[in-house]
Amino acid sequence: MEKEKLIIMKGIRKKFGAVVALDGVDFDVGHGEVVGLVGDNGAGKSTLVKILTGVYQPDEGEILLDGKKVAFESPTEARNAGIEAVHQYGGVVDTLDIARNFFIGREIVRKWGPFKFLDLKKMREESLKMVKKVGIQLRSEDALAATLSGGQRQAISIGRAMYFKARLVILDEPTNHLSIKEVDTVLDFVREIKKQGTSVIFVTHNIYHVYDVADRLVVLDRAKKIAEFMKTEVTPEDVIDTIRYGTVSRKSLRKE
Amino acid sequence: MIRKLMKKPEIGVITSLIIVFALFGVMSKGAFLSIGVLKTVFAVSVELGIVAIGVTHVLVAAEIDLSVGSIYGFSALMFAKMYKMLSPGLAAIVVLVLGMGIGFANGYIRVKTRVPSLIVTLGSMMTLRGIIYFVTGGFTQSVKASFFTKILGSDILDPLWLILVAFIFTVVLTRTPFGNRLLATGGNIETARTLGVKVDKIRVVAFMISSTLASLAGLISISRLRVASATHGELMELEAIAAAVMGGTLLTGGYGSVVGSTMGAILIASLRSGLLLSGAPSYWYVAFLGIILVVASVINLTVVRKLMSSS
Numbered sequence: 001m002e003k004e005k006l007i008i009m010k011g012i013r014k015k016f017g018a019v020v021a022l023d024g025v026d027f028d029v030g031h032g033e034v035v036g037l038v039g040d041n042g043a044g045k046s047t048l049v050k051i052l053t054g055v056y057q058p059d060e061g062e063i064l065l066d067g068k069k070v071a072f073e074s075p076t077e078a079r080n081a082g083i084e085a086v087h088q089y090g091g092v093v094d095t096l097d098i099a100r101n102f103f104i105g106r107e108i109v110r111k112w113g114p115f116k117f118l119d120l121k122k123m124r125e126e127s128l129k130m131v132k133k134v135g136i137q138l139r140s141e142d143a144l145a146a147t148l149s150g151g152q153r154q155a156i157s158i159g160r161a162m163y164f165k166a167r168l169v170i171l172d173e174p175t176n177h178l179s180i181k182e183v184d185t186v187l188d189f190v191r192e193i194k195k196q197g198t199s200v201i202f203v204t205h206n207i208y209h210v211y212d213v214a215d216r217l218v219v220l221d222r223a224k225k226i227a228e229f230m231k232t233e234v235t236p237e238d239v240i241d242t243i244r245y246g247t248v249s250r251k252s253l254r255k256e
Numbered sequence: 257m258i259r260k261l262m263k264k265p266e267i268g269v270i271t272s273l274i275i276v277f278a279l280f281g282v283m284s285k286g287a288f289l290s291i292g293v294l295k296t297v298f299a300v301s302v303e304l305g306i307v308a309i310g311v312t313h314v315l316v317a318a319e320i321d322l323s324v325g326s327i328y329g330f331s332a333l334m335f336a337k338m339y340k341m342l343s344p345g346l347a348a349i350v351v352l353v354l355g356m357g358i359g360f361a362n363g364y365i366r367v368k369t370r371v372p373s374l375i376v377t378l379g380s381m382m383t384l385r386g387i388i389y390f391v392t393g394g395f396t397q398s399v400k401a402s403f404f405t406k407i408l409g410s411d412i413l414d415p416l417w418l419i420l421v422a423f424i425f426t427v428v429l430t431r432t433p434f435g436n437r438l439l440a441t442g443g444n445i446e447t448a449r450t451l452g453v454k455v456d457k458i459r460v461v462a463f464m465i466s467s468t469l470a471s472l473a474g475l476i477s478i479s480r481l482r483v484a485s486a487t488h489g490e491l492m493e494l495e496a497i498a499a500a501v502m503g504g505t506l507l508t509g510g511y512g513s514v515v516g517s518t519m520g521a522i523l524i525a526s527l528r529s530g531l532l533l534s535g536a537p538s539y540w541y542v543a544f545l546g547i548i549l550v551v552a553s554v555i556n557l558t559v560v561r562k563l564m565s566s567s
Contacts, residue, residue, distance in 0.1 A: 055450070075452055076452035092444075093443035094443055094444065100436055104440045105453045106452070107436050109433055116432060116433055117431050118430075118432060146563075146564035146565070
């Protein structure tokens with residue numbers, strides 16, 4: 001069974017000083033599955049994501065990738081394993097253009113003796129191709145990222161994840177502060193990623209956004225996993241009630 | 257073409273440079289544009305320009321380096337102290353390695369202790385100046401002409417050194433993976449870190465580029481002047497930062513132009529010689545420099561704001 005899942009996290013525990021951020025959480029994602037990770041502020045969602053992306057290391061518990069035990073010491077290690085995080089503001093540097101942003105840390109180079117030079121032309125072509133594939137219109141292809149909208153910025157991060165063949169894309173609060181149209185674009189991104197067979201974790205506290213695209217929903221509350229639903233079993237209102245009252249809402253139980 | 261140029265952050269320094277040259281040309285009745293004067297202007301520009309190019313890398317990383325004036329003076333004076341014992345060439349290598357080491361120390365202390373670079377490099381600026389006084393006893397040091405000083409301190413070759421350094425570091429900053437990572441680190445350190453950039457290493461290297469180039473400029477200065485006092489290079493750190501900022505480099509990091517910094521240095525050097533030639537008392541130089549610095553920065557910031565806002 002374990003090999004059927006892309007990633008399995010078992011008994012993850014993490015403390016910051018006296019604060020318990022995660023108290024023995026089990027979490028998994030299947031191949032090509034979109035999992036909505038929901039919960040109120042401070043529930044432990046972002047800590048869980050940061051452990052998965054190598055930003056934090058868990059105090060206890062283990063992570064299995066394709067059934068094999070892994071321990072990510074840094075974001076680079078997680079990325080090399082194919083886990084790519086997309087943050088709304090985090091993934092883009094304002095003072096650089098799209099091509100340079102797209103390839104930060106993984107630039108396309110041309111070797112010349114012992115020296116490596118940027119292949120700016122190829123970087124530009126490849127990045128624009130991917131960003132357009134994600135479905136974004138650009139007014140200026142050479143503009144600095146500071147001029148881009150929230151949706152366009154995410155398109156860079158998502159395009160990056162697809163270009164580098166990520167196996168799991170983690171979208172951290174991707175729809176916050178976006179306009180209604182941009183939210184639709186982001187939800188389209190998610191469908192596009194899924195279509196390519198890539199798994200997605202969609203972290204949010206906006207149930208309606210994630211409900212549209214998720215296969216499964218996992219609810220965290222005060223450092224613990226309190227519920228896990230297949231989307232078909234519940235309504236968005238059930239999930240919201242579960243988050244609100246901290247226990248699985250009756251209505252959804254009736255459905256099971 | 258002009259519209260494209262107006263979008264370049266170097267526009268402030270180019271405009272100022274044209275105005276300053278025209279103004280001094282007229283005020284000095286043409287004397288400013290004579291070969292002799294231009295030679296002096298360029299000689300000063302070479303040293304300041306090389307220092308400014310180094311500092312640009314630190315500014316791009318959203319850090320600051322106040323120690324370059326002291327490194328510059330230290331390198332000139334250490335060369336003067338050592339060249340007889342060692343050969344001039346060997347002394348120069350020792351000096352450059354020392355310079356590089358100081359930059360490593362600056363950067364390493366900065367990233368490991370997280371003390372702001374303003375404080376770390378202020379500390380090394382004062383420490384080095386103290387060492388200079390200790391080593392020289394406060395006396396002026398001189399150097400005999402040699403093949404080495406002729407190569408490094410000649411009127412004809414020096415502009416070539418500047419052009420070479422400017423070319424190399426334009427390539428480093430804009431055409432290498434290191435340059436892209438340096439820009440990313442300065443533009444948004446958290447993003448760079450999450451994208452796997454080794455931001456500490458990048459910043460240490462930026463400090464090493466800055467100190468090594470300050471050291472090289474110090475060697476060029478002692479080769480050209482063949483004497484240096486214990487105050488050699490004082491206030492140069494501020495002139496170098498001014499040159500970089502005039503040239504379009506952002507103090508907030510993430511953007512910088514090596515060519516802009518070079519032109520900023522030429523502008524500062526012209527101001528110094530031009531004011532002198534037009535008969536203005538020398539103390540006007542600092543006041544003028546201050547005004548130009550603010551004006552050029554305002555122009556640059558306007559250009560950058562335009563680039564950073566959707567249009």
